[in-house]
Amino acid sequence: MRRDIEQFLSAxxxxxxxxxxxxxxxxxxxxPGARQNEVVVFDSGEIGRVVALHESQVELLSxxxxxxxxGSRVARTDTFLELPLGGEVLGATIDPLGYSIDPTRxxxxxxxxRPLDIVPSGIETRLRITRPARTGVTLIDRMIPIGKxxxxxxxxxxxxGKSHFLLSSLLTHVREGGVGVYAVIGKGKIDTKKxxxxxxxxxxxxxxxxxxxxxxxxxxxxxxxxxxxMTVAEYFRDMGNDVLVVLDDLSxxxxxxxxxxxxxxxxPGRNSYPGDMFYxxxxxxxxxxxxxxxxxxxxxxCFPVAEAPQGDITGYIQTNLMSxxxxxxxxxxxxxxxxxxxxxDPFLSVTRVGRQTQSPLEHEIARELVAFLKNAxxxxxxxxxxAELGEHIKRTLEKESEILQYLDQTEYDSIPSPVQVFLFGxxxxxxxxxxxxPVIRQMIKTLIESYGAKPDIRRQIxxxxxxxxxxxALGIFIRDFAPKYLGMK
Amino acid sequence: MEEFISRFLxxxxxxxxxxxxxxxxxxxxxxxxxxxxxxxxxxxRTKFSTRTGDCLRDFFSKPSYLRNPDLIKADLEAxxxxxxxxxxxxxxxxxxxxDAFVDRIAGWVLSNLGSDIVLDIARDRTVVGGARIxxxxxxxxxxxxxxxxxxxxxxxDVVMKELL
Numbered sequence: 001m002r003r004d005i006e007q008f009l010s011a012x013x014x015x016x017x018x019x020x021x022x023x024x025x026x027x028x029x030x031x032p033g034a035r036q037n038e039v040v041v042f043d044s045g046e047i048g049r050v051v052a053l054h055e056s057q058v059e060l061l062s063x064x065x066x067x068x069x070x071g072s073r074v075a076r077t078d079t080f081l082e083l084p085l086g087g088e089v090l091g092a093t094i095d096p097l098g099y100s101i102d103p104t105r106x107x108x109x110x111x112x113x114r115p116l117d118i119v120p121s122g123i124e125t126r127l128r129i130t131r132p133a134r135t136g137v138t139l140i141d142r143m144i145p146i147g148k149x150x151x152x153x154x155x156x157x158x159x160x161g162k163s164h165f166l167l168s169s170l171l172t173h174v175r176e177g178g179v180g181v182y183a184v185i186g187k188g189k190i191d192t193k194k195x196x197x198x199x200x201x202x203x204x205x206x207x208x209x210x211x212x213x214x215x216x217x218x219x220x221x222x223x224x225x226x227x228x229x230m231t232v233a234e235y236f237r238d239m240g241n242d243v244l245v246v247l248d249d250l251s252x253x254x255x256x257x258x259x260x261x262x263x264x265x266x267x268p269g270r271n272s273y274p275g276d277m278f279y280x281x282x283x284x285x286x287x288x289x290x291x292x293x294x295x296x297x298x299x300x301x302c303f304p305v306a307e308a309p310q311g312d313i314t315g316y317i318q319t320n321l322m323s324x325x326x327x328x329x330x331x332x333x334x335x336x337x338x339x340x341x342x343x344x345d346p347f348l349s350v351t352r353v354g355r356q357t358q359s360p361l362e363h364e365i366a367r368e369l370v371a372f373l374k375n376a377x378x379x380x381x382x383x384x385x386x387a388e389l390g391e392h393i394k395r396t397l398e399k400e401s402e403i404l405q406y407l408d409q410t411e412y413d414s415i416p417s418p419v420q421v422f423l424f425g426x427x428x429x430x431x432x433x434x435x436x437x438p439v440i441r442q443m444i445k446t447l448i449e450s451y452g453a454k455p456d457i458r459r460q461i462x463x464x465x466x467x468x469x470x471x472x473a474l475g476i477f478i479r480d481f482a483p484k485y486l487g488m489k
Numbered sequence: 490m491e492e493f494i495s496r497f498l499x500x501x502x503x504x505x506x507x508x509x510x511x512x513x514x515x516x517x518x519x520x521x522x523x524x525x526x527x528x529x530x531x532x533x534r535t536k537f538s539t540r541t542g543d544c545l546r547d548f549f550s551k552p553s554y555l556r557n558p559d560l561i562k563a564d565l566e567a568x569x570x571x572x573x574x575x576x577x578x579x580x581x582x583x584x585x586x587x588d589a590f591v592d593r594i595a596g597w598v599l600s601n602l603g604s605d606i607v608l609d610i611a612r613d614r615t616v617v618g619g620a621r622i623x624x625x626x627x628x629x630x631x632x633x634x635x636x637x638x639x640x641x642x643x644x645x646d647v648v649m650k651e652l653l
Contacts, residue, residue, distance in 0.1 A: 010635070015628035030626030075628075 002045030008075035016058060016074040018042075021067060024220040025051075025263050026060040028074045034058045037117065039079050043072035047097075049081060049220075052264065059264060061220045063097065081117070083228055084110035085235040090179070093196060093210040096221055096228035101192075101212060114235055116227045120286035127290045132357040133244070133301045136172035136414025137165060139407045142424065143346045143369050144329060145354035145362070148242055149290025149299035152351065153321050155306045155313055156331025160343050162305060165331070166246050167195075169303065171202050172414045173244040179236040180208040181245040183229030186215050186222040186252040202413065209236075222256045230287045233300045240295035245288065249305035250281060254317045271316050282324040313348070327351040341410040346370065347377075364471050365424050369403070376400035402432045405440045412448060418458075418465040419451050425478035426486065428471060443486040450485060457485060490564065493548050494571045499604040500540040502595035507572060507607050513537045514569050517545075521558035529561075571605070578602075579609040579623035583616040 009015055016030030026048060031040070038050045046064035053059070062068050083098040088108055093101050096116070100107045129147035146152050156162050170180040184192050192212050199205040211229040213222040226247045233245040247253070254277060261274035269275045281304075288302035304325065306318050311333050313319070322328050327350040336343035347370075355363065376396055383389065383397070406427045409415065415423075423444065426432060432440050450457045464481060468474035482488070501507050513536035520528040529549075533542045554561050578598060584590070591610065598606050613621070618633030641648060 009628050010630055013628050014626050015623050016626060030623075032626040 003041045003047065003077075005041045005043055005045065005073060005075050008041050008077050009073070012076045012078055014076050016040075016076075018068055018070055018072050018074060019057065021062070021070060022263050024062050024218045024260065026062050026068050026074075027054075027057045028060060029057055031058045031074060031076055034076055037080055039077045039081055041075050041077055042068055043074075044068070047077075048074075061223075061260070063218060063220050063224075065218060080115055081224070082113035082115055083231045084113050085232065086110035086112060087239075089209050089232065091206040091208070093192065093212055094228075095217075096211060096213055096224035098228070112235070114231050116224060116231050118231075118234075118287070120283065121291065125291050127292050127297055128356075129290045129299070129353045130357055131290075131297075131299070132354070132417075133169075133299075134172050134176065134417050135165070135169040136412075136416070137168055137342055137344075137409055138415055138420045138423070139342055139344055139346060139409070140165075140329065141417060141420055142362070142407075143366050144327070144344070144349045144351045145358055145366065146301070146327075146351060147290075147354045147357040148301050149288065150327070150351070150353050151285050151288050151302040151304065151325040152354075153306060153325040153328035154303050154331070155308050155318055155321070155328050156343070157308055157311050157333040160331035160333050160336045161341060162331050163195075163248075165329070165342050165344075166248065166303060166305070167198050167202070168409075168413045170199075170208060170244060170246065171204055173242075173301075174204040174207040175414070176242075178207070178242040178244055179233075180204070181229050181233045181236070181243060182208060182210050183225050183245070183247045184210065184212040184214075185225045185247065185249060186213055186217070186256060187248070189214050219256050219259050223253065223260060226250065226253055226284055230284060230300075233302075234287065237291065237298045237300050238293060238295075240293070240298065242299050242301070244301045244303070247284075247302065247304040249307055250321060251305075251307045251317050254281070273316060277317070278320050278324070281321060285321075285324055322350075326353045340404070341408055346373065361421065361465075361468055361470060361474065365421065368428070368471060369424075372396075373400065373403065398433070399427075399430070402427050402440065405432070405437060406444075411441070411445070415448060416451060418462050419448060421465045421468075421474070422461050422478070422482070422485075423447065425468075425471075425474040426482050429475045429478050429482075431478070431482055431486070431488070443488070446487050447485055461485070490567065493544075494568055495604045497541065497544050497548075497568060498571060498575065499599055500538070500544060501572070501575070502591055502608055504577065504607055504609045506538065506541075507575060510537065510541055511569065511572050513541070514565050514572070518562055518565050521562055525558050526555075575605050575607045576625060577609050578606050579611065579621075581611050581613045581616055581621040581623075583612070583614055583618060585612055586610045 014031055014033055016028035018026055018028050020027040034050050034053060036050055036053065040048045040050060040060055042048060042062065042064065044064065046062065048060040048062040051059050051061045088110065092107055095101050129149045131148040133146045133148040133150060134141055135146065140146065154162050154166065170182065174180055182195060184195060196210065199208055209232050211225055211232060213225040229245055229247060233243040236243050254273060257277065257280055258273045262268060262272065266274045285302060285304060288300040290297065290299040304321060306321050308318055313330060330345045330348040331343050332345040335345060358366065379393055379396055406423055451461060464477045468477060501510055516536050517529065517532050520532045533546050537545065549561055591608065595608060598608065616632045616634065619631045621632060622629045
């Protein structure tokens with residue numbers, strides 16, 4: 001969308017002339033009344049933003065794909081960057097300035113526009129996180145639970161199943177009536193296509209907004225992407241929805257911020273990142289949370305993603321993000337190569353507020369699972385010495401294998417929470433003892449299908465889970481009912 | 490010195506003349522150490538306009554400068570600094586500016602705004618009449634196009650009534 005510079009020149013009565021352009025950064029003389037973050041228009045009709053005010057120059061960030069000509073005119077607009085928003089944006093794929101990336105399907109004019117960058121709302125608008133944000137992934141919902149409004153970092157190497165987990169979480173969130181926002185930050189066009197197709201295949205595209213920038217877009221556009229995604233999330237929160245926003249990924253965003261800062265000759269800090277790196281990301285993530293709105297309690301749950309090359313989670317950006325989020329899920333490439341799906345390391349992953357959303361039963365399940373798997377891991381070290389194994393140890397290792405089957409989600413995108421609890425009861429009470437892997441997979445499949453298709457079974461499972469206040473009580477119900485539901489003799 | 494600089498700048502009317510003066514002072518500085526003062530006067534004669542050349546010649550013919558090229562160099566640098574600090578008044582007009590036109594505008598600027606202002610006059614046919622004025626980042630459009638547009642916007646009914 002191009003704007004007419006003449007109109008703004010007359011309206012503001014101010015003009016600037018471009019003196020220097022370095023990548024997306026433009027230096028102009030003039031514009032005496034320019035303000036920080038104000039939108040400017042270039043001669044070409046493309047827009048930019050004021051990023052710094054120097055003694056004799058104004059530093060601008062151009063959002064133009066073409067290089068800005070030296071000597072060309074610049075005009076102030078007396079406005080700040082805003083994203084046009086409305087219900088029509090649901091199901092659309094937009095760029096960070098709010099335009100559809102598909103020129104054949106432009107968006108209609110929107111009724112509302114919201115600023116891209118705002119000061120996060122204060123403590124008086126926030127509530128304690130009390131509602132669980134289900135992801136549909138058993139390992140996470142049972143062992144590293146997440147609450148609605150929580151910011152949970154998703155960190156791991158490339159190709160460790162992060163995207164699959166994010167899709168599964170969005171699917172579960174949308175099925176529960178929420179809205180999803182997926183920010184694709186500086187990735188290839190093929191990645192955007194894949195994500196779009198996945199949403200279409202799961203039939204959730206109409207409840208999700210994709211905010212995308214591609215690797216060949218100007219750095220300034222890539223930089224704006226997570227802010228635009230957060231603005232979309234805030235809009236739908238205020239419309240009365242719980243929103244899940246995925247920022248994929250902030251390592252790329254940090255690199256772009258570094259690129260722009262170095263081009264702007266800002267003083268480099270650790271790994272050449274600028275001094276305001278922490279501030280940039282924390283200010284963004286602070287916009288998520290559990291809020292009190294005129295329409296009641298509504299949450300923006302946020303999953304920022306960070307890459308951890310070679311599984312190294314001690315990098316600058318990774319540790320920064322860990323310290324500003326409410327926990328992290330570590331996707332381990334070693335576990336992935338062992339065939340674990342999801343490849344989340346439950347012992348290196350953290351949730352800081354998710355446990356407070358769990359019922360006493362769920363709390364107990366999480367505790368039992370973590371303690372058991374930790375113990376089993378210790379036994380593996382013992383077994384590797386070649387010691388003769390006692391019956392107790394053998395059984396523990398067998399049970400560990402059964403639990404890993406329970407946690408394995410190669411075939412399913414999303415497992416409903418009551419089914420997860422019910423299946424825990426099955427594995428914890430040794431009902432899978434002696435069964436082979438294919439048989440166990442078949443039992444899980446049967447139960448998930450029955451739960452989805454048969455309302456009476458769903459009601460009964462929901463009742464069993466709701467009336468169990470401890471693992472022991474759950475076990476009593478499970479022994480009576482599970483064989484019937486699982487098709488066991 | 491200040492008085493001299495002010496007088497010298499008053500002879501620079503446009504950015505072309507400013508660039509010429511700036512380049513001339515550069516050559517003049519180099520000539521100080523090559524058979525001074527012969528080369529110095531030769532540069533003043535060939536690289537400057539009559540008015541700026543005469544102004545410099547008068548000033549640097551004082552006895553104190555005669556055997557002191559370093560002093561001349563220091564003062565030339567002060568002049569160069571003043572030239573670089575000149576403020577630009579940009580005018581976009583529909584006509585090709587004649588010398589008399591430039592003289593008239595420059596005269597008005599000198600007497601009303603000061604000697605440290607240099608004109609950047611550009612031709613733009615779309616202006617039709619009047620001028621677009623840019624000064625220190627401020628923009629004002631006093632053009633015929635703008636006036637006609639305003640009349641059509643604010644007195645549309647009157648215009649339509651006259652036309653019909």
